[in-house]
Amino acid sequence: MDALLEVKGIRKYYGAVKALIGVDLKVRPGEVLAICGDNGAGKSTLIRIVSGAETQTQGSLFLRGEKVEFQSPADALRKGVATIYQDLALAPRLTIYQNVYMGAELLKNTFLPMVKVLDKPQMKKLAAGYLSRLNVTIQDLEAPVNTLSGGQRQAVAISRALRWNAELVIMDEPTAALGVKETAQVLELIRQLNKQGVTVILISHNMKDVVSVATRVAIIKGGLKVGECTTEDLTPEELSNMVMTGNLGDKNLLN
Numbered sequence: 001m002d003a004l005l006e007v008k009g010i011r012k013y014y015g016a017v018k019a020l021i022g023v024d025l026k027v028r029p030g031e032v033l034a035i036c037g038d039n040g041a042g043k044s045t046l047i048r049i050v051s052g053a054e055t056q057t058q059g060s061l062f063l064r065g066e067k068v069e070f071q072s073p074a075d076a077l078r079k080g081v082a083t084i085y086q087d088l089a090l091a092p093r094l095t096i097y098q099n100v101y102m103g104a105e106l107l108k109n110t111f112l113p114m115v116k117v118l119d120k121p122q123m124k125k126l127a128a129g130y131l132s133r134l135n136v137t138i139q140d141l142e143a144p145v146n147t148l149s150g151g152q153r154q155a156v157a158i159s160r161a162l163r164w165n166a167e168l169v170i171m172d173e174p175t176a177a178l179g180v181k182e183t184a185q186v187l188e189l190i191r192q193l194n195k196q197g198v199t200v201i202l203i204s205h206n207m208k209d210v211v212s213v214a215t216r217v218a219i220i221k222g223g224l225k226v227g228e229c230t231t232e233d234l235t236p237e238e239l240s241n242m243v244m245t246g247n248l249g250d251k252n253l254l255n
Contacts, residue, residue, distance in 0.1 A: 003062070004029045004168055004199050005050065005081070010059035012045050012223075019045040021223040022059070027168065032190065032200040034210040034231075036243050037220035043203055044172075046220065050201070051083035051170055052076035082166035086173045088157045092146035096138060097127040099145050100159045130159035134192045150178045151185030158193055169193060170201040175209050187213050207236035207243070219243060227252040 003026040012020040020042045027033050037043045048054040050061065052070030061068050063079060070076040073083060090099050101123045108119040124141045131138060136155040138148070145153060154174055161169050171190065175183040183206075190213045194200055204210050210217060211231045218228040219242055227248035234251070242248050 003027060004064060006062040006065075007046070007050065008060045008062065010046065010049060010061075011057045012042075012049065012054070013057045019223055020049075020056075023220070023223070023225050025218055025225060027199060027201060028216075029167075029199055030194070030197060031215045032194050032202060032213055034202045034204060034214035034217045035220060036204070036207070036210060036217055036239065038243060041220045042223040043220045045223075047083070047170055047172060047201070047203060050076075051081065053083075077164050077166065080165065080167040081170070082161035082164060082168070083170040084154070084157045084161065084172065084174065086176055088153055090145050090153060090157060093144050095142045095144060096148070096156055097124045097141045099156050100127040100130060100163055102160065104163060126163075127159060130162045131155055133162065133196055134158060134189050136189070149185075150182040151189070154186045154189055158189055162193075162196070162198075166198065168199045168201065170203070172203045173205065174202070175204065175206055183209065207239040211236055211239060217242075219246065219248065221246040227254050229253055 005027040007023055007025040010020050010023045023046055035043045035046065045054070049056050052073045052075050061070070063081070068079065070079070091102065106119040106123050107116040110117055127141055134155050136152070138152060145156060148156070158169065174186050174190070178186060187209060190200060190202065202210065202214055211234050214231050216228060216230055217239065219226050226246040229248050229251040230253070
């Protein structure tokens with residue numbers, strides 16, 4: 001399979017405003033693809049389309065080689081595309097296992113016919129398993145999410161994506177507003193997620209984070225993809241210059 005996800009000729013207009021003017025992009029299985037660009041470049045619009053939050057004005061999406069039209073983020077999730085936004089969309093007062101199984105709660109039979117109850121022990125056990133796949137151990141799975149660190153909350157959000165068997169996980173600014181230690185934890189989570197065979201799209205303004213975990217970078221400027229390059233031998237300073245100028249020089253794979 002050449003591309004897990006392919007974006008062809010995507011355009012998005014908001015009245016007279018042209019947010020995207022014909023973006024082509026391939027996301028290959030097993031890679032961590034970073035999408036970088038200045039504020040207003042169009043990367044967030046592109047991600048909203050890929051995640052099912054918005055529909056494009058023109059162009060097509062192909063998932064595993066088949067044309068798709070996501071009707072909503074839930075529809076995209078059912079097809080294997082999960083998006084973890086900057087706010088994580090967690091319920092802060094609910095427990096860890098409840099957040100992992102939100103919208104997909106497990107039930108078990110009771111001694112009364114036709115009556116089922118929540119299978120809390122099984123949800124706790126499986127939630128711990130998803131966290132362990134990320135090399136994360138949290139002893140009390142009944143702890144409210146609002147008691148966790150930023151890195152632990154990211155782990156819970158990723159575990160929920162694993163619960164839905166997502167093949168492609170989109171992470172929007174996952175290290176924003178985190179300290180050095182928590183940022184390192186989140187970057188390691190991305191590496192562990194990728195080791196599980198999950199393809200990742202990373203949106204980030206932090207060039208150091210990008211070159212640390214991404215295998216390839218696509219640069220969006222003025223609503224158009226201006227180039228892409230690998231992160232091999234790429235420095236954060238070089239990447240910052242590419243984002244500002246739109247010039248990738250001899251590193252541009254499109255040359």
